Amino acid sequence: MALPQVKQSALEARLEGLSLPQTGAWLGMAQSDALTRLNAMGLPAPRDEYWRFTNPTSLTAPVPTPAALFSPQDEAPMFDALDRLKLVFVDGVFDADASDEIALEGLEIERLAEAGQADIHWAKDIYGKLEERGQDPVQRPLATLNTAFATDGVLIRATGKVSKPVQLVYLHQDENSDAILHHVIRVEEGAELTILENGPAAARFNKVMEVDVADRAEFHHVRTQGRDHERRAATHIFARLGAESLFKSFTMTANGVMTRNEVVIELTGDNANAHVAGACMGDGDFHHDDTVFITHDAVNCESRQVFKKVLRNGATGVFQGKILVQPGAQKTDGYQISQSLLLDENAQFLAKPELEIYADDVACSHGSTSGAIDETALFYLQSRGIPHAEATDLLTLAFLAEAIEEISSEEIADDIRDRLEAWLLRRRG
Amino acid sequence: MLEIKNLHVKLEEEDKAILKGLDLTVEAGKVHAIMGPNGSGKSTLSYVLSGKDGYEVTDGSAELLGEDLLELEPEERAAAGLFLAFQYPVEIPGVGNMTFLRTAVNAQRKARGEEELSAADFLKIIRAKAKSLKIDADMLKRPVNTGFSGGEKKRNEILQMAMLEPKMCILDETDSGLDVDAMKLVAEGVNALRDEGRGFLVITHYQRLLDHIKPDVVHILADGKIVKTGGPELALEVENNGYADILAEVA
Ligand SMILES: Nc1ncnc2c1ncn2[C@@H]1O[C@H](COP(=O)(O)OP(=O)(O)OP(=O)(O)O)[C@@H](O)[C@H]1O
Ligand SMILES: [Mg+2]
Numbered sequence: 072m073a074l075p076q077v078k079q080s081a082l083e084a085r086l087e088g089l090s091l092p093q094t095g096a097w098l099g100m101a102q103s104d105a106l107t108r109l110n111a112m113g114l115p116a117p118r119d120e121y122w123r124f125t126n127p128t129s130l131t132a133p134v135p136t137p138a139a140l141f142s143p144q145d146e147a148p149m150f151d152a153l154d155r156l157k158l159v160f161v162d163g164v165f166d167a168d169a170s171d172e173i174a175l176e177g178l179e180i181e182r183l184a185e186a187g188q189a190d191i192h193w194a195k196d197i198y199g200k201l202e203e204r205g206q207d208p209v210q211r212p213l214a215t216l217n218t219a220f221a222t223d224g225v226l227i228r229a230t231g232k233v234s235k236p237v238q239l240v241y242l243h244q245d246e247n248s249d250a251i252l253h254h255v256i257r258v259e260e261g262a263e264l265t266i267l268e269n270g271p272a273a274a275r276f277n278k279v280m281e282v283d284v285a286d287r288a289e290f291h292h293v294r295t296q297g298r299d300h301e302r303r304a305a306t307h308i309f310a311r312l313g314a315e316s317l318f319k320s321f322t323m324t325a326n327g328v329m330t331r332n333e334v335v336i337e338l339t340g341d342n343a344n345a346h347v348a349g350a351c352m353g354d355g356d357f358h359h360d361d362t363v364f365i366t367h368d369a370v371n372c373e374s375r376q377v378f379k380k381v382l383r384n385g386a387t388g389v390f391q392g393k394i395l396v397q398p399g400a401q402k403t404d405g406y407q408i409s410q411s412l413l414l415d416e417n418a419q420f421l422a423k424p425e426l427e428i429y430a431d432d433v434a435c436s437h438g439s440t441s442g443a444i445d446e447t448a449l450f451y452l453q454s455r456g457i458p459h460a461e462a463t464d465l466l467t468l469a470f471l472a473e474a475i476e477e478i479s480s481e482e483i484a485d486d487i488r489d490r491l492e493a494w495l496l497r498r499r500g
Numbered sequence: 501m502l503e504i505k506n507l508h509v510k511l512e513e514e515d516k517a518i519l520k521g522l523d524l525t526v527e528a529g530k531v532h533a534i535m536g537p538n539g540s541g542k543s544t545l546s547y548v549l550s551g552k553d554g555y556e557v558t559d560g561s562a563e564l565l566g567e568d569l570l571e572l573e574p575e576e577r578a579a580a581g582l583f584l585a586f587q588y589p590v591e592i593p594g595v596g597n598m599t600f601l602r603t604a605v606n607a608q609r610k611a612r613g614e615e616e617l618s619a620a621d622f623l624k625i626i627r628a629k630a631k632s633l634k635i636d637a638d639m640l641k642r643p644v645n646t647g648f649s650g651g652e653k654k655r656n657e658i659l660q661m662a663m664l665e666p667k668m669c670i671l672d673e674t675d676s677g678l679d680v681d682a683m684k685l686v687a688e689g690v691n692a693l694r695d696e697g698r699g700f701l702v703i704t705h706y707q708r709l710l711d712h713i714k715p716d717v718v719h720i721l722a723d724g725k726i727v728k729t730g731g732p733e734l735a736l737e738v739e740n741n742g743y744a745d746i747l748a749e750v751a
Contacts, residue, residue, distance in 0.1 A: 446553065451590040452600070454550050455660060456578035456608035465603065469594025469643075 078113030098187025105219035124389040135275030138301035149269035163250020177231025183224040201281040201309035205335035221253030229264035236265035241272030248273035258288040268294035286313035292320040303329040314340030324351035338372040348377040348477035353386030360389035367400040376407040382418035393425040405435035501699035507560035520724035536721035579611035581667030585657040592644040650677035658689040675709035687712030707739035
């Protein structure tokens with residue numbers, strides 16, 4: 072089907088500044104293939120159903136809106152206290168000097184551009200492949216654009232229980248940067264890997280992470296999208312889960328004029344578990360969109376989606392979440408909750424929770440709520456001597472608790488709690 | 501200690517008067533009991549004193565140790581020494597009972613210009629007090645009142661009172677929903693706090709609680725006013741004959 076003229080010209084304008092993928096090696100072929108797919112779908116437009124609550128214009132525009140640099144001095148950098156292996160990207164470009172030496176038992180890490188030239192490579196079966204599987208039944212053109220034009224990223228393969236988390240730090244040093252990063256992760260059978268991500272990354276950040284979790288493997292992911300306000304981000308995670316595997320991803324977002332986080336998970340092996348959670352706090356000119364699509368295509372799998380948003384002062388929160396249970400995916404246990412706490416009357420939460428079930432022996436539940444602080448609870452706390460502002464913060468953190476509990480590491484969960492508390496503290500009137 | 505004069509209260513949202521000229525003085529070291537028919541305004545009195553929204557004081561005054569209570573925020577009233585054990589304690593999912601209590605104790609200490617309690621000191625004190633109320637470690641860890649049984653909630657109220665050491669304690673039907681043993685525990689908890697510098701206002705429907713917490717004075721509240729005041733024998737009279745005789749007598 073031919074693309075409508077508007078979409079065609081928007082795509083052409085966007086592609087103008089980007090250098091065409093090189094053909095030849097496996098990466099070049101995957102990128103050319105992605106470009107073909109992109110040309111057939113065009114870029115998201117404000118009228119698209121999947122972009123009903125979020126205006127994609129700033130994410131698809133030919134050039135990014137500049138974003139002021141921001142480095143808060145009142146907090147230690149995220150994950151700094153942990154024993155981890157650190158990989159640094161500056162405005163979307165890997166910085167080897169600032170990164171740790173890659174030498175960890177059971178772990179292989181390569182740069183996308185280099186590995187992409189190899190004759191054969193394990194990532195060949197994943198790069199762009201999981202992304203392409205995630206295009207059905209809903210198109211995600213920003214991810215395809217990423218696959219076609221990513222210039223950097225890492226390929227991470229865990230072959231055993233990796234002793235330290237791998238941290239991907241995204242620094243932002245150029246007010247006009249437009250970064251496209253693509254990571255591929257393979258957790259081999261029985262292996263375990265934790266990925267941490269943090270930092271503003273760029274004025275505009277398009278990131279795709281494809282994660283292939285083999286049978287009985289575990290993948291843990293904690294990311295924070297920092298306090299820098301002006302950056303814009305469109306991120307995608309595409310994950311495929313083998314039998315008895317575990318996938319856990321948690322995202323904390325504090326501030327940001329535009330964030331769209333899409334998570335697309337396919338449970339393809341029996342008894343697999345997928346947990347996705349998010350806690351976000353928005354103040355003022357803030358737009359945050361969580362779009363999640365979980366497909367159950369195996370027996371006895373469990374999935375959980377727990378998304379909590381605290382919004383105030385004009386902030387907008389969006390949640391689009393779907394559980395799709397394919398024929399034969401019996402004994403599916405699917406849970407989805409999306410809630411917002413509106414701290415004043417100027418904030419809004421738009422939610423579209425969906426279930427689509429083609430198997431008869433499943434237990435799926437979903438719920439979405441939007442509400443203000445519970446006055447009765449507030450009075451109870453105050454009557455014990457806790458001042459109004461402190462009591463409000465306590466209830467706000469309590470509201471976020473269910474999402475934070477999804478983090479496996481107590482140490483990281485405590486740190487996230489402290490940072491959320493500090494965020495609230497900075498806003499006390 | 502607590503001095504209430506000619507208190508008139510109506511609902512903020514509608515034109516409904518609930519307290520209609522209530523006078524009451526509780527002296528330090530004394531236990532006063534309030535009894536009265538359902539809907540007579542007992543809980544409303546306790547809420548208005550502790551500063552809950554939704555009520556409007558149209559006349560009268562309420563002072564705690566000479567300080568105008570009605571001018572203060574709820575948390576300031578607490579810091580000034582007022583405590584209300586709720587008729588219906590509130591469940592707060594996501595806030596741990598222990599965190600809640602430590603935040604409360606330290607907020608009050610801070611408001612009074614006192615040093616905050618260290619985590620270790622706090623733990624030592626709360627463990628001892630919880631033990632005497634038969635509140636186990638698990639209940640301390642769980643979210644505030646969440647999933648607690650009726651009796652557990654009431655014991656948790658008394659634990660809070662014991663930790664906060666208020667000067668003026670109001671207990672709104674703390675006995676309702678308690679089994680005989682729990683009632684004894686609660687009464688012991690209250691009695692342990694009785695001293696010369698502390699006043700109590702015990703709202704109840706039953707003589708049973710007053711067998712354990714011996715009141716000095718008993719008031720009957722009906723239709724928003726104290727209609728009769730007497731000694732402990734007044735509670736016995738209510739227990740035996742109900743309110744009809746008393747109300748007829750004062751009508
Ligand atoms: N917020 C409110 N909205 C509407 N009516 C109210 C409100 N608060 C109190 N009332 C009414 O005021 C009256 C007094 O209520 P209150 O709870 O003080 O009674 P009580 O003496 O404590 O009764 P009980 O013995 O049943 O606990 C009742 O008629 C009650 O319905
Ligand atoms: Mg009552």
